[in-house]
Amino acid sequence: MPHPDFVTLNLYLDDALDAPARARLDAHLAQCDACRAELDALQNVAGAFAAWRSEPIPRDVSAPVMARVRQRPVPGSRARWGVAALGAQVALIILLVAWALPQLLRALTGVNLPLAVLPAWNWKLPMFSLPALPGASFPLPALSLWMWGALLAGAVILWFIGNRLIWRTLANKREALQ
Amino acid sequence: MRETFTFAAPRLAWRASLARRMDALNKLADAELVARTLQGNRDAYGELVRRHQTFAYNVALRVVGNRADALDVTQDAFVRAYDALASFDATRPFAPWLSAVVTNLALNFVQRKRPALELQEDLRAASHSDPAHRALENEQQARVRAALRELPPHWRAVVELRHFQDMSYDEIADALDLSISDVKSHLFRARQKLKQLLEVSE
Ligand SMILES: [Zn+2]
Numbered sequence: 001m002p003h004p005d006f007v008t009l010n011l012y013l014d015d016a017l018d019a020p021a022r023a024r025l026d027a028h029l030a031q032c033d034a035c036r037a038e039l040d041a042l043q044n045v046a047g048a049f050a051a052w053r054s055e056p057i058p059r060d061v062s063a064p065v066m067a068r069v070r071q072r073p074v075p076g077s078r079a080r081w082g083v084a085a086l087g088a089q090v091a092l093i094i095l096l097v098a099w100a101l102p103q104l105l106r107a108l109t110g111v112n113l114p115l116a117v118l119p120a121w122n123w124k125l126p127m128f129s130l131p132a133l134p135g136a137s138f139p140l141p142a143l144s145l146w147m148w149g150a151l152l153a154g155a156v157i158l159w160f161i162g163n164r165l166i167w168r169t170l171a172n173k174r175e176a177l178q
Numbered sequence: 179m180r181e182t183f184t185f186a187a188p189r190l191a192w193r194a195s196l197a198r199r200m201d202a203l204n205k206l207a208d209a210e211l212v213a214r215t216l217q218g219n220r221d222a223y224g225e226l227v228r229r230h231q232t233f234a235y236n237v238a239l240r241v242v243g244n245r246a247d248a249l250d251v252t253q254d255a256f257v258r259a260y261d262a263l264a265s266f267d268a269t270r271p272f273a274p275w276l277s278a279v280v281t282n283l284a285l286n287f288v289q290r291k292r293p294a295l296e297l298q299e300d301l302r303a304a305s306h307s308d309p310a311h312r313a314l315e316n317e318q319q320a321r322v323r324a325a326l327r328e329l330p331p332h333w334r335a336v337v338e339l340r341h342f343q344d345m346s347y348d349e350i351a352d353a354l355d356l357s358i359s360d361v362k363s364h365l366f367r368a369r370q371k372l373k374q375l376l377e378v379s380e
Contacts, residue, residue, distance in 0.1 A: 006366065006370065007362070007366060010362070010365070010366045010369060011362075014340075014347070016347065041373050041377070042369060042373060044373075044376065045369050045372045045373050045376060046341060048318065048321070048322045048325075048372075048376060049322065049337075049341040049342060051318050051319065051322070052240075052319060052322060052342070053319060054232060054233070054236045055236065055239070056232060057231050057232045057235040057249070057252070058245060058249060059249070060228070060231070061227070061231055061235075061249065061252055061253045061256070062224055062227040062228045062231065064253055065224075065227050065253050065256040065257060066220065066223070066224045066227065068253075068257050069220055069223060069224075069256075069257060069260050070220055072257070072260065072261065074215075074216070074217075074218045075215065075216060075260055075261055075262065075263035075264045076216055076263070076264025077218075079264060
């Protein structure tokens, strides 16, 4: 084996070489004084840190830290609130879509959703059986499919802006470590 | 005068009860203190701060290199760690996680605050003017401290986590948001430089 490079010696020092590479290097070190000296020098660097003694903190910081901590929300509480708010919104959207989809389809395309496919809509949950629904045949403005799409996209954008704060709260958890 | 007198008795009683609560807290393990903090018991966090402040201060000191700034970074780090406590994995030890928070903050601080040259002057002045601290430092430690000071902040942060906190490449990459190849390159170049510096000063 030729002399190992500096990177290999470092990986050896960190015990990050796989077993065959390690064995090869061990064999080389056994018969190469130059590389052993190089490794010794590296180990001295690590050894110098091991001799480090902690010094005492000049003053107790617990009081000023706690004064600031007492002003802050319990950790995780805002994130939990954010998850709950997002979950509530998603649930609301699913309900709205389930309620409005058959009517929208009928109004826009004339297709009657085969309600028999989803019997729950017919008799398990009467609120979804369209004729029984208050305002079941709400008048839809005569807009093209394209316009409806644009309206929907606008609503989604507004929804995202409104939720930015929630996203940010959730993101903070990770950012705190960076 | 009269006012302080009338308030003294209840305040003493409150102090005594506070002391009893603190006494109970200091017998708890870190993980239990974290759990209580997450339940809203801020005194539990106060105990964590008292327990780990010397450790956190020394991490900050090695990365920022001067005592006044290290003290500021330590305080900010404990507030930051409090905010992020929900993301701490309670099955693992608290100190390494705290060291990652401190190192990150110290690194941001050094990069933001002032040019390295000014910082070095500041350090030299601090270590000469403070006989109490100087006495604590043996010659070897002073040499290591001087050598560390010569490194770019990013290298110092990686050296801190590898050599003082004994983290793996993976853990360092995760803690500092670096790629593993960056971790290795910072660490190996730092060692190369330190090797030269320590050889010269011998
Ligand atoms: Zn060799």
